[in-house]
Amino acid sequence: MTDTAAREMPLEPENELQDDVAVVDDHGSDIAGHDDHEGHHSSLGLSNMKLAMWLFLGSECLLFGALISTYLLSKARFLTELVALNPRVLDGLRDGGMPEELIQEFIAEGSVEPIFDIPFTSGSSFILLMSSLTMVFAHKAVSEGNYRNSRVWLAATALLGSTFMAGQVYEFTIFFREGLTYGGSLFGSGFFTLTGFHGAHVTGGIIMLLSLLVLSFRGKLQSNRAETVELVGLYWHFVDIVWVLIFTIVYLIP
Amino acid sequence: MADTATETPHGADSQHGHDDHGDHPTEKQYWVVFVILAVFTAVEVAWSYLGLEGMQLVVPLIIMMVIKFFLVAGAFMHLYFDLKVLNGRLFTWAFFGGILLAMGVYAVVFSTFRWQI
Amino acid sequence: MRRGVRRFWVVVLSGALLAACAEDKPLNTFEPRGPKARDIDSLMVWIWPIMGIVFVLVIGGAIAIALRNRVRPEDYDAEDLPAQTHGNTPLELAWTIAPAVLLAAISFPMVQGIWSLEEENAEGDLDVMVIGQQWWWEYRYDVDGDGFFTDANGDGVSNQDLTGDDAELPLDISLDPDDIVTANELVIPAGEQVDLIMTSRDVIHSFWIPRLNGKRDTVPGRWHTWSVEADEPGKFTGWCTEFCGLSHSRMRMSAIALSAEDFDEWFENQASPAEIPTDPDALAGRELFQNNCQQCHVINDGDLAYADDFRTNVPLVSLAAPDLTHFASRTSFAGGVYSTYAGGPEDDSTDANDDGLDPDVYLQLAELSAAPDSPDDYRFNAAELKRWVSNAPSRKDMAPDANPETGLGRGMPAFESLTDEQLDQIVAYLATLD
Amino acid sequence: MTTYDDQLALPSGLSDGPRQPLGIFARPRNANGFVDWLTTVDHKKIGIMYGAASLFFLIIGGVAALLIRIQLATPNNTFLSGDAYNRIFTMHGTVMVFLVVMPMGAAFANFLMPLQVGARDVAFPRINAFSFWVFFAGGLMLNTSWFIGGGAPNGGWFNYAPNNGVAFSPAAGIDFWNIGLLITGIGSLTGSINLITTVLNMRAPGMTLMKMPIFVWMTLVTQFLLLFAIPVLTVAQVLLAADRLFGANFFNVELGADPLLWQHLFWIFGHPEVYLMILPAFGIVSEVIPTFARKPIFGYPFMVFSGVAIGFMGWGVWAHHMFVSGIGPLSVTAFSVATMFIAVPTGVKILNWLATMWGGKLILNTAMLFSIGLVTQFTIGGLSGVSHAIAPSDTQQTDTYYIVAHFHYVLFGGALFGFVAGFYFWWPKAFGYRLGERLGKWNFWTMVLGFNLTFGPMHILGLQGMPRRMQTYDPAMGFGLWNMVASWGSFILALGILMLLVNVVQSHLAWRRAGRPNVGADPWDGRTIEWSIQSPAPSHNFDVDPAVTSLDDFWHRKYQPDETGKLRRIHTGDEIAQPGDPTGVHLPAPSYWPIVLAMSMPIVGYALIFNLWLMIPGVLLMTLSLWGWALEPADDLDPHDDDGAGQGDSASPDGGDGATAEPELETVS
Numbered sequence A: 001m002t003d004t005a006a007r008e009m010p011l012e013p014e015n016e017l018q019d020d021v022a023v024v025d026d027h028g029s030d031i032a033g034h035d036d037h038e039g040h041h042s043s044l045g046l047s048n049m050k051l052a053m054w055l056f057l058g059s060e061c062l063l064f065g066a067l068i069s070t071y072l073l074s075k076a077r078f079l080t081e082l083v084a085l086n087p088r089v090l091d092g093l094r095d096g097g098m099p100e101e102l103i104q105e106f107i108a109e110g111s112v113e114p115i116f117d118i119p120f121t122s123g124s125s126f127i128l129l130m131s132s133l134t135m136v137f138a139h140k141a142v143s144e145g146n147y148r149n150s151r152v153w154l155a156a157t158a159l160l161g162s163t164f165m166a167g168q169v170y171e172f173t174i175f176f177r178e179g180l181t182y183g184g185s186l187f188g189s190g191f192f193t194l195t196g197f198h199g200a201h202v203t204g205g206i207i208m209l210l211s212l213l214v215l216s217f218r219g220k221l222q223s224n225r226a227e228t229v230e231l232v233g234l235y236w237h238f239v240d241i242v243w244v245l246i247f248t249i250v251y252l253i254p
Numbered sequence B: 001m002a003d004t005a006t007e008t009p010h011g012a013d014s015q016h017g018h019d020d021h022g023d024h025p026t027e028k029q030y031w032v033v034f035v036i037l038a039v040f041t042a043v044e045v046a047w048s049y050l051g052l053e054g055m056q057l058v059v060p061l062i063i064m065m066v067i068k069f070f071l072v073a074g075a076f077m078h079l080y081f082d083l084k085v086l087n088g089r090l091f092t093w094a095f096f097g098g099i100l101l102a103m104g105v106y107a108v109v110f111s112t113f114r115w116q117i
Numbered sequence C: 001m002r003r004g005v006r007r008f009w010v011v012v013l014s015g016a017l018l019a020a021c022a023e024d025k026p027l028n029t030f031e032p033r034g035p036k037a038r039d040i041d042s043l044m045v046w047i048w049p050i051m052g053i054v055f056v057l058v059i060g061g062a063i064a065i066a067l068r069n070r071v072r073p074e075d076y077d078a079e080d081l082p083a084q085t086h087g088n089t090p091l092e093l094a095w096t097i098a099p100a101v102l103l104a105a106i107s108f109p110m111v112q113g114i115w116s117l118e119e120e121n122a123e124g125d126l127d128v129m130v131i132g133q134q135w136w137w138e139y140r141y142d143v144d145g146d147g148f149f150t151d152a153n154g155d156g157v158s159n160q161d162l163t164g165d166d167a168e169l170p171l172d173i174s175l176d177p178d179d180i181v182t183a184n185e186l187v188i189p190a191g192e193q194v195d196l197i198m199t200s201r202d203v204i205h206s207f208w209i210p211r212l213n214g215k216r217d218t219v220p221g222r223w224h225t226w227s228v229e230a231d232e233p234g235k236f237t238g239w240c241t242e243f244c245g246l247s248h249s250r251m252r253m254s255a256i257a258l259s260a261e262d263f264d265e266w267f268e269n270q271a272s273p274a275e276i277p278t279d280p281d282a283l284a285g286r287e288l289f290q291n292n293c294q295q296c297h298v299i300n301d302g303d304l305a306y307a308d309d310f311r312t313n314v315p316l317v318s319l320a321a322p323d324l325t326h327f328a329s330r331t332s333f334a335g336g337v338y339s340t341y342a343g344g345p346e347d348d349s350t351d352a353n354d355d356g357l358d359p360d361v362y363l364q365l366a367e368l369s370a371a372p373d374s375p376d377d378y379r380f381n382a383a384e385l386k387r388w389v390s391n392a393p394s395r396k397d398m399a400p401d402a403n404p405e406t407g408l409g410r411g412m413p414a415f416e417s418l419t420d421e422q423l424d425q426i427v428a429y430l431a432t433l434d
Numbered sequence D: 001m002t003t004y005d006d007q008l009a010l011p012s013g014l015s016d017g018p019r020q021p022l023g024i025f026a027r028p029r030n031a032n033g034f035v036d037w038l039t040t041v042d043h044k045k046i047g048i049m050y051g052a053a054s055l056f057f058l059i060i061g062g063v064a065a066l067l068i069r070i071q072l073a074t075p076n077n078t079f080l081s082g083d084a085y086n087r088i089f090t091m092h093g094t095v096m097v098f099l100v101v102m103p104m105g106a107a108f109a110n111f112l113m114p115l116q117v118g119a120r121d122v123a124f125p126r127i128n129a130f131s132f133w134v135f136f137a138g139g140l141m142l143n144t145s146w147f148i149g150g151g152a153p154n155g156g157w158f159n160y161a162p163n164n165g166v167a168f169s170p171a172a173g174i175d176f177w178n179i180g181l182l183i184t185g186i187g188s189l190t191g192s193i194n195l196i197t198t199v200l201n202m203r204a205p206g207m208t209l210m211k212m213p214i215f216v217w218m219t220l221v222t223q224f225l226l227l228f229a230i231p232v233l234t235v236a237q238v239l240l241a242a243d244r245l246f247g248a249n250f251f252n253v254e255l256g257a258d259p260l261l262w263q264h265l266f267w268i269f270g271h272p273e274v275y276l277m278i279l280p281a282f283g284i285v286s287e288v289i290p291t292f293a294r295k296p297i298f299g300y301p302f303m304v305f306s307g308v309a310i311g312f313m314g315w316g317v318w319a320h321h322m323f324v325s326g327i328g329p330l331s332v333t334a335f336s337v338a339t340m341f342i343a344v345p346t347g348v349k350i351l352n353w354l355a356t357m358w359g360g361k362l363i364l365n366t367a368m369l370f371s372i373g374l375v376t377q378f379t380i381g382g383l384s385g386v387s388h389a390i391a392p393s394d395t396q397q398t399d400t401y402y403i404v405a406h407f408h409y410v411l412f413g414g415a416l417f418g419f420v421a422g423f424y425f426w427w428p429k430a431f432g433y434r435l436g437e438r439l440g441k442w443n444f445w446t447m448v449l450g451f452n453l454t455f456g457p458m459h460i461l462g463l464q465g466m467p468r469r470m471q472t473y474d475p476a477m478g479f480g481l482w483n484m485v486a487s488w489g490s491f492i493l494a495l496g497i498l499m500l501l502v503n504v505v506q507s508h509l510a511w512r513r514a515g516r517p518n519v520g521a522d523p524w525d526g527r528t529i530e531w532s533i534q535s536p537a538p539s540h541n542f543d544v545d546p547a548v549t550s551l552d553d554f555w556h557r558k559y560q561p562d563e564t565g566k567l568r569r570i571h572t573g574d575e576i577a578q579p580g581d582p583t584g585v586h587l588p589a590p591s592y593w594p595i596v597l598a599m600s601m602p603i604v605g606y607a608l609i610f611n612l613w614l615m616i617p618g619v620l621l622m623t624l625s626l627w628g629w630a631l632e633p634a635d636d637l638d639p640h641d642d643d644g645a646g647q648g649d650s651a652s653p654d655g656g657d658g659a660t661a662e663p664e665l666e667t668v669s
């Protein structure tokens, strides 16, 4: 039992700091691969964490692929029924409070384009794209040991991400007010689910970035931790890439 | 297959030391990539306003989308610069394997549905 | 010859499979009674022997090797190793390529089979609309023969619209008196390919009459085509084969093939409205029906009024209940679970799934039951029907109570308020509907 | 078989099973401490827990199966109501697939794969613990639906839309199915990432990919299948949850949805799923057969590549479950042909196993019998699979008992037989004693008999037209006889499985009575490096990194050619086995956070189903545990254990170059 107690004894922070092995990881990952030195090292000369992150992203491709497919199918089926004036579909939109002109516009154009505000979304897409740039700089700064810069870039990335999210929330409310509800139509369900999932990913990324920032302010984000930043970066870029797809597929292609 | 490089006797890759990517792009290169991305985005949006339809609209948009995709993956996510490790195959496969699989599978799904719009 | 080959293999494969050929299995897939089913069967006649050979080789081989090469524990000698073969690339390539070649060969007739199953009948031939719902089948026949069905709004929907790549999807498929609407029993002319245009009102079902063809799902919101053809007149049993909820196991159906003349006679009868009964009991039953049943069921006797907008009055998920206009002309009810007629030659079960029914008497059922000549003749199964009307959910799993989410129920409710006498009157009325 | 029990000369202090030398922490290997199991991050313990959990769920699923068989024994039976029947077969299928076969695969992958690649643990031990607990939590949650929320799910294991919507299935059962499996899916996903990383990146020096044991290869393929398949199911489940809980319309036909979307998503997952259930078993027999044939596996590269090919092709055939769904003749043609060709790589495996046995000196012990059982029984299932692949004939067969026969032959006769073989084979490595051979043989023959009596007749029933998922049938349909036979068979089969459980208990007791004799490192004259360490495997696995130079490395160290080229045994396994000395090794410390985090998931699940207020404790707990997890060092730097591992070689922080260095074996006094 004493053994157990010893095991559970929390570690002194300083101790941990010096020991670049016991990396505290910000997004719940583990690093045991690094710890048994005498034995294990990587067969491929890669870091386990990084490999794991890439695998995770590979799996995310199928997730977003399925969501995008669902969206496309839902939109197509929605428009088919709408153009055929299926009364239930019309009722669904009207119950959500969609103005009649907008509905007629949908029908006339056979497209959901009228509800989108392309300039606005282009702006937020650009912001998200920009955050990828700041993210690489953050990583660069950390690996070069430039702590001041790293904080600036991390904060900038988180800020840009938050701006994007704010834009999305704003967009959602606008859509909602225009009568595009989650339950009112197939298109609404598909659209909000896809973009909502993406938004949840961005939010997760922001939380990671903020955690990094906190670590940095507590002096724990030193160059030996560059990989952690890189991992967050990979995730962040991936989320950005997904938006590149969504922006084109959902917004630009009617 | 992703394994040729792993045939190297153990420890041969130890010069990779801490990690696997030697040369990362310079700050300037990042900026260049970013500007290209930004330009593409602008062109995309503009294109969507040209009032084109069908293939004329969709194909260029998709092409630009794909280019952007690879720019981010290649430059920002360092896939391009990881080419040195394992001849770049491992990460590339983990990730693009997922993408290719997703594309293949979902394309087939689509082909089995009726499309009217 | 082909039959001979098949018999041979069936016997060889196992004695047990022989039992599968026995005649008393109404769903047996080994007994094609129509060209489509025969196509499938004749494809399988070749597949099973091939599989049988592989089976014998692999399993026999495994057992033989195990027996031949076994070493008993007492003879075990750690030093005495067998020859350490690591592999043999040509050999392995051979058993990679050989099955591939075999399968490639099989795929030719297979692909042909796939497409031939899809072949539709000629323009102008009989098409029947099949609608699955929890837990019974509805069939609609195009009466005026113009290739159009009518939807609830009276708009014409061409069956051409319902197939092919640009199918329109009319969602409101509800009952319309202009078409022949029947339930559970698909009546077809023998020797003619009948195309089925299928959909569902609620969940996915699957239409399967094994002796006439394989199965095809009926999917809500989609129209699928499938066809059946019977060589000879007869009754062919089927079963819904896509899990569709509570009473999936009680969703059966049958196809009844009639000779050309009989079919015409049947068709004419179905196309005309039901007769208003003269018997006072039946008349009383008719009134009870109007008050209790009409909110869901349709009986078209020219006089009987029914709800204009049928759907809105019916608290049913599927929005429809079986059309009872010619109820007594059908041999089974409640999703093919109960017989409308009991008795008949060599049979007095009330089991709808035995094929004792002689299709030659199909059209005379009602007459026979009204005035049976002998106890062997068919008689209207009043007892079972009465049990059904008084408490249907006890005869078949259903959930007539409304779903809290949708306010809709599934199936027919119990009518405990009806007295015994009233029930008899209703049954008497239903018996007149031939 | 030669036993080594007596000839063992263990280093002192190890005679009673390997023990940690004095003073060094803390991971008592025979910990009867409950807490130790809850907090362990040791891949072996986690593997054992996966195994135990899957056996537990096997009993639940099996009892459900027996209820099914009782109900179907006679026509028009009323033992179960229609409603109860639907719930029971749904739970039977779901439990067997998701909570029995999948975790059993995970059990072997976890316990064995790190040992076979010569790693000290998996890449992310805490995540590994989390994977297990989250699977277990999800499984328990699913099973609570027997008691709460209006009954167990009733939509069938593939739960087709729109029958799974609130309009048709208002009770919460479907939500349990949906959310419960969503939760287990999280475990599968994290597990797959973890295990792939381990295989790719933590192999012993010298173990190149083509020197990995086949089981490791199959694990790799399996985990890749999981990695890519789980997200597809996740999306399907998210869509369903959105529909059921938040009023979305993805499967609402009235608004134009197409229900086939569910089928596509489910089977894109579902078909890779069936291969990821069978491949671990294939891996297991690929280890067992060479060992007891005393020959190397025949055609290693073919075995590897056929496994990989099955993995790839498994992605291109999902619509063979939809041949009658109306996907159009072109798709049917493509999928039909693609499906048939999966028989090719699978056939290569079958024939290569036979070729391995050919000319061998077979020791037909229980593990080997079960392996041969797999080869034969699986082939039967595979051949009926090919007959479904022929789409026209599938229109007659689909949704009949012929399909039920097919998948029980591949799942039970394939996967489970393989797993049982694995139990018998690796039991000594996990627990230090063998399972009894006598009862084992009884176990095997009872199971073979019961199995074939149960599922053999289902071929006939299916061809006679008996549809599946039928609560009852009419006597006039003529299904009575074979159903009765199958029902009897199922009880014989249950007896067979019972024997396995009895064998476990009995062998354990016998071993205890005999004073816990040590079975030795290498009880079967094994081929792969997991046999080069003590049994039961010490918690640190390897004292020194095993340097691997060839396939079946351990075997080659025992047997070498003499001058004449004839193979001679130069060592027994125990002579060259590692003594199990943990000095200088330090292991990741146990942690509470994985289990706590995992337990927060079902709370969130219940919140979604019953009351969103429950979200608050659920999310709080989740945040707390994530927080705790993040702040907890993954590593326990025990002050005694300052072998320099921690701070010393900071030049190579992740040990990338420890390769050539001799492991430090300082003795700590």
Ligand code: HEA
Pocket (backbone or CB within 6 Å): C054, C058, C099, C100, C102, C103, D158, D274, D275, D277, D278, D320, D321, D323, D339, D340, D342, D343, D344, D346, D347, D348, D350, D351, D378, D379, D380, D381, D382, D383, D385, D386, D388, D389, D390, D394, D397, D398, D399, D403, D406, D407, D410, D411, D414, D415
């Ligand atoms: C472990 C799981 C597992 C495995 C390995 C397989 C393997 C195969 N399965 Fe099976 N299958 C299931 C589990 C599995 N299946 C389940 C659970 C279902 C039902 C789901 C449900 O509806 O509930 C199902 C259903 C199913 C269907 C759908 C049936 C229907 O619902 O209509 C089909 C159709 O093609 C099919 C085909 C195949 C084929 C071709 C193989 C092949 O991989 C088999 C290949 C093996 C061999 C062929 C034997 C060895 C080969 C040789 C000895 C070489 C020589 C052989 C020849 C030349 C033929 N399976």
Ligand code: HEA
Pocket (backbone or CB within 6 Å): D058, D059, D061, D062, D063, D065, D066, D068, D069, D089, D090, D092, D093, D094, D096, D097, D100, D101, D155, D156, D157, D158, D404, D408, D411, D412, D416, D454, D468, D469, D470, D471, D490, D493, D494, D495, D497, D498
């Ligand atoms: C790995 C997967 C697996 C396994 C091992 C089994 C094992 C068994 N299965 Fe099942 N089965 C499925 C997967 C599996 N099944 C799936 C996926 C379905 C489809 C579900 C659906 O349609 O949705 C299905 C469906 C299915 C049906 C069809 C139901 C229907 O369509 O209506 C039947 C019918 O007989 C059946 C029977 C059995 C039997 C008798 C066993 C036996 O082998 C079980 C034997 C095991 C035990 C009995 C437990 C252990 C025994 C003891 C501990 C002994 C002591 C205990 C007692 C005696 C109480 N299964």
Ligand code: CUA
Pocket (backbone or CB within 6 Å): C132, C133, C134, C135, C204, C205, C206, C240, C241, C242, C243, C244, C245, C248, C249, C251
């Ligand atoms: Cu309808 Cu099953």
Ligand SMILES: [Cu+2]
Pocket (backbone or CB within 6 Å): D270, D271, D274, D317, D318, D320, D321
């Ligand atoms: Cu499959």
